[in-house]
Amino acid sequence: MSNFYDKVAGKGWLRRHDGLAAFTITEVVATLTVATLVIIYFSRLVKKLIIKTKPSPLPPGPIGLPILGHRLFIKPDFLQYVTEQSKIHGPIIKLQLGRKVYIIISSPSIAKQILKDHDAIFANRDIPVAAIKGTFGGLDIVWRSNGPELHKLRKLVVSEIMSNKGLNACYEFRRREIRHVVKNINGKIGSLINLSEQIFLTTFNITVNMLWGGSLNGEESNLLLEFKDRFEEFSRLMAELNVSDMFPVLRPFDLQGIESKAKKNVSWFYEFFESVIEQRRKLGEGPKMADSKDFLQQLLELNQIGDVKTSISMKEIKAILLSIVTGATDTTFTTIEWAMTELLRHPDKLRRVVEELDAIIGDQNIVEEFHLPRLLYLEAVVKETLRIHPPAPLLMPHMPSETIVVAGYTIPKNSNIFFNVWTIQRDTQFWENPLQFEPERFLNVIEKRNYKGNSFDFFPFGSGRRICVGISMAEKIVMLMLATLLHCFEWELPNGRKPDVKEKLLLVLSKAEPLIVVPVARSSNSMQYQ
Numbered sequence: 213m214s215n216f217y218d219k220v221a222g223k224g225w226l227r228r229h230d231g232l233a234a235f236t237i238t239e240v241v242a243t244l245t246v247a248t249l250v251i252i253y254f255s256r257l258v259k260k261l262i263i264k265t266k267p268s269p270l271p272p273g274p275i276g277l278p279i280l281g282h283r284l285f286i287k288p289d290f291l292q293y294v295t296e297q298s299k300i301h302g303p304i305i306k307l308q309l310g311r312k313v314y315i316i317i318s319s320p321s322i323a324k325q326i327l328k329d330h331d332a333i334f335a336n337r338d339i340p341v342a343a344i345k346g347t348f349g350g351l352d353i354v355w356r357s358n359g360p361e362l363h364k365l366r367k368l369v370v371s372e373i374m375s376n377k378g379l380n381a382c383y384e385f386r387r388r389e390i391r392h393v394v395k396n397i398n399g400k401i402g403s404l405i406n407l408s409e410q411i412f413l414t415t416f417n418i419t420v421n422m423l424w425g426g427s428l429n430g431e432e433s434n435l436l437l438e439f440k441d442r443f444e445e446f447s448r449l450m451a452e453l454n455v456s457d458m459f460p461v462l463r464p465f466d467l468q469g470i471e472s473k474a475k476k477n478v479s480w481f482y483e484f485f486e487s488v489i490e491q492r493r494k495l496g497e498g499p500k501m502a503d504s505k506d507f508l509q510q511l512l513e514l515n516q517i518g519d520v521k522t523s524i525s526m527k528e529i530k531a532i533l534l535s536i537v538t539g540a541t542d543t544t545f546t547t548i549e550w551a552m553t554e555l556l557r558h559p560d561k562l563r564r565v566v567e568e569l570d571a572i573i574g575d576q577n578i579v580e581e582f583h584l585p586r587l588l589y590l591e592a593v594v595k596e597t598l599r600i601h602p603p604a605p606l607l608m609p610h611m612p613s614e615t616i617v618v619a620g621y622t623i624p625k626n627s628n629i630f631f632n633v634w635t636i637q638r639d640t641q642f643w644e645n646p647l648q649f650e651p652e653r654f655l656n657v658i659e660k661r662n663y664k665g666n667s668f669d670f671f672p673f674g675s676g677r678r679i680c681v682g683i684s685m686a687e688k689i690v691m692l693m694l695a696t697l698l699h700c701f702e703w704e705l706p707n708g709r710k711p712d713v714k715e716k717l718l719l720v721l722s723k724a725e726p727l728i729v730v731p732v733a734r735s736s737n738s739m740q741y742q
């Protein structure tokens with residue numbers, strides 16, 4: 213006999229034999245579905261939490277040796293090695309040198325995340341052992357840690373030297389040095405000259421003129437050549453991989469002698485600066501530049517009467533002078549040398565520069581700084597030079613003050629971050645025929661492709677808080693010098709051979725071999741400078 217339960221069971225009821233309760237199939241299915249969904253939801257949540265709490269990986273990179281890391285593989289130079297490794301491992305890579313972690317960025321978007329979005333965190337520097345003594349523990353601008361003191365010094369340089377007023381005030385000093393080099397080359401018409409050396413001496417003299425109103429010419433030119441040698445040694449020591457940096461416990465032993473050599477080398481510069489300061493003290497105020505004072509005068513006044521916010525110690529003055537002389541001389545010199553090299557390799561581009569100079573300056577005038585804003589093609593030549601041959605191809609290393617995740621990778625606190633501007637500025641993703649010297653590519657985008665560091669496929673002066681403080685000075689010196697050399701002279705190549713583009717990386721990426729050329733007078737142009 214079928215009872216009520218038997219009847220409904222066939223229609224989808226489940227029967228409980230204890231007679232207390234019963235569920236429909238629909239209820240059971242619904243319950244199971246909800247349970248499954250809840251399980252899936254929670255398992256995903258747990259997974260997410262696990263992923264969240266699991267640290268992001270370190271950037272990829274080549275496998276290194278235990279303890280030494282990649283120290284033995286960095287051949288022939290650091291730039292070439294990291295460029296090759298980035299091709300293999302991607303736009304953000306990690307290297308280990310002893311205890312030091314190096315992160316190399318070769319993508320504009322990651323560079324932007326670091327230098328724009330997280331600029332404050334990455335605005336520190338990891339001062340190398342070779343620079344510690346020479347900068348009195350990092351009192352200069354280049355190696356000083358981020359903070360109010362750095363801000364004060366940068367502001368001082370930018371507002372005193374690099375302002376329009378500051379730069380215009382010492383134009384006469386630049387003009388004098390330019391006349392001097394033209395006169396010098398004029399005396400060597402038709403013979404082989406080392407143009408690189410002439411350019412170096414002039415950029416150095418322009419820089420020191422702006423700093424303390426003096427230069428090293430005539431009888432003092434031996435001192436100038438010694439300065440050049442000392443400076444080269446300074447660059448070599450700073451660029452050398454130092455085991456004291458890789459293993460701080462070894463620092464007291466100074467195994468490669470780098471620290472002691474650097475100390476000796478920098479002492480020479482400081483003695484030199486001290487003699488200039490001493491002379492200045494004896495003479496009172498320095499040479500007048502229009503209605504302004506030279507930079508040394510400003511610094512000395514701040515040393516004596518500056519308030520808590522602006523006062524500067526004598527040690528700081530010397531360290532700042534060193535960072536400006538070294539920051540300005542080699543970079544501007546290298547840029548001019550590369551621009552001349554590229555123009556001599558590309559006669560059609562050279563012709564266009566000369567046509568522009570003739571149209572704007574003519575043959576009865578000398579090049580003046582007020583002409584420069586109209587020399588648009590020359591400006592494009594300079595930009596193209598800085599694109600292909602950035603003097604600081606990896607910028608200066610930045611150091612994060614905390615561990616941070618960028619582009620999905622953990623960047624450890626106190627690591628050294630390098631930006632491979634050399635690779636980015638030659639990347640086919642952003643540049644058509646990147647290895648061709650084509651100033652024309654800058655002609656229609658001159659505003660977009662500027663030096664302000666806001667376009668991360670072209671930032672030869674860096675970007676953000678540590679961007680170069682000398683951009684306006686560099687622009688003026690490079691343009692004025694190039695315009696003058698090309699307005700006054702034609703240049704012949706020994707045996708008609710084009711100069712090569714072999715690079716040498718110390719602190720800056722310069723030409724491996726100096727530029728040797730023969731100057732030829734261009735009508736009466738150079739005579740105007742007498």
Ligand code: HEM
Nearest residue numbers: 353354539540543544604607608673674678680681682686
């Ligand atoms: C073509 C010429 C120049 C180039 C390509 C150049 C490039 C650079 C670069 C790439 C940096 C590092 C930026 C970073 O860390 O992100 C820098 C820093 C610096 N440059 Fe220049 N520079 C040039 C000329 C000058 C001149 C004329 C001066 C003279 C005042 C100068 C003074 C400095 C100083 C003091 C720093 C350190 C800034 C800091 O760490 O806060 N540079 N420069």
